[in-house]
Amino acid sequence: MTHGIDEVARVAGVSTATVSRALRGLPNVSPITRKRVEAVARDLGYVASPSAASLASGRTRTIGLLTPWVNRWFFANVIEGAERSLRAVGFDALLYTFDIAREVPRRPVDPSVLRHRVDGVLVVGLPLTDLEVEALEGLDRPVAFVGTGRDDHLTVRLDDHEAGVQATEHLVGLGHRRVGHVTGTPDEEHSWSPPSGRRQGWSEVLRAAGIEPEAGWEVNGHFDIQGGRTSTHALLDAHPEVTAVFAASDEMAMGAILAARDRGLRVPEDLSVVGIDGHDLGELVGLTTVSQDASGQGSQAARLLLDLIAGRGEPSLVVHPTVLVERASTAAPRA
Template sequence: MTGIVDVAARAGVSVATVSRALRGLPGVSATTRAAVQAVAAEMGYVASPSAAGLPTGRTGAVGVVSPVARGWYFTAVAEGAQEVLSAAGYDILRYGLADVETERRRVVDTQLLRKRVDALMVLSLPLTPDEVTALATMQRPVIALGPVMTGIPTVRIDDVEAGRTATRHLVELGHRRIAFVGGDPAHHLGFPVAPDRQRGYEDVLRQAGIEPDPALVARAAFFAEAGAEAFAELKRRGTLPTAVFAVSDEVAMGIVYAARQDGLRVPEDLSVVGVDDHDLSWVLGLTTVAQPVREQGRIAALSLLARLQGGDSEADGSVVTMPTRLVTRSSTAPPPS
């Protein structure tokens, strides 16, 4: 079986040079890289990610850590990142922390990460100061998507403004009984999106002279079934709102489904707006605050690649805030008279 040593001997270069050339790493001239690739193709040699990392200390992988592995947002971000990283010869390792604190300690373990990944992407997970310090000592590039943390470059949207945009749309349509659905109080990982979007919701209500009503706030994790359960909870409390701002499109989809099952018409009886512009939002005619999810993954991956290829793991803590926009569809209308 042909090995990396055979390729190095045929190409007349070192094993380390073959590894760098085939992994797309810096330090190899274009001419040498092309020659090594040609020899490898001729000999039928395919680099093993683990073996290729031995001479260089690189693993050829980037870790993606998120509160949960499930969910359209996390999958879409990873897809955007993978487009960029795969083209550069890197694989993605995904870690979902679920609800187990011991799992978080295992994943955010610098000794393990140093052996497994060359860089780390942290999605919507506010790290503790101790975790930030530990990752800095790992000497691997780290980037965050979502919450801003000192010393870690971040790609984000303004979640407070997203909440304002959604609520302002409903207020301008004439709604005054507007519910907010989102935020799981049992979630100990500190997922910060729902509180920020709720703050934007409350800001706009107060600006419109509407005092936020705790009875119109229902908690829900970021899944469609949680949205359906939240609708049932609002119904149990008595008078339903005329409109709902859901923390995400998946939650909004669950609300729309439950409302229709209950005999309500959307939007004639109940307007619903979400956030994300999920791939299937148009199917339900869902009004949403769109964010460029896959583009955030691409930008984060490009930032990591620049640092990997430059051989520098240091970061300046810069923050890139991506724009959002209201996409109006058929799930919102003026309140019933």
């Protein structure tokens, strides 16, 4: 069995970056260390990947990773997948977070902190303005997006419109006519942002079924459990006739379930709930969800970004499939 660069580094007692430099004949590695690394790599059967071998020398071997959060399911899984692919070829990730708070505007992205420090930039689920995208382009380094991004850049994502269609069609197919929607944050209004596509799928399915969604059926949940809980309370206070909720993320869907329990409502007998993600805890709470492979998206985006750095490939849109996973949180409405 062959081993990766992490195992070579562990056995040789050095960092993955040192392994990469030693095997590529780069300076700043002592002869003794180079021989030890080469011997370990030979014994373990490690061969550097084509992407790593073709990268020009003198690079930082670091990818700038921009994300709003690291403690939420989608972002954590994308980051883990990306780092796994980067470590496999001796690259590091330089992480910058830009918290999207509810009370204050997000601080703008400042590319100057990345200049001369990274070979490329991976943006994970962070909605950027056109000016911010142009500023990143000014680094003269490849830029890739996961989850949200413009069509003129490398973007790996799911089909958010189709995910919204899958979730809403499931509820309408069960017989629900009054379906509320817990969306993301109010400032994510780009046509290519996930909340926009998921909202569009929801409204289109309802209208196709002859249901005109009322303005009050849509509430903002800020993509977290507490936001989903608070917004579902607001939704049901204003529209107690709602029998089902489509939340644009599993964490907001879990918050919707908690809100139902707060109100003495049973799920799914009194309120059906469906989310999007495939969260690890979804099975535990019996959540029906439109599942996506977040880790796979991060891993593929990192590999494609490395190809761009190495001068291969072109910026493209890669769409990952989704699948509806039916569990106990959805059922036909009460007669």
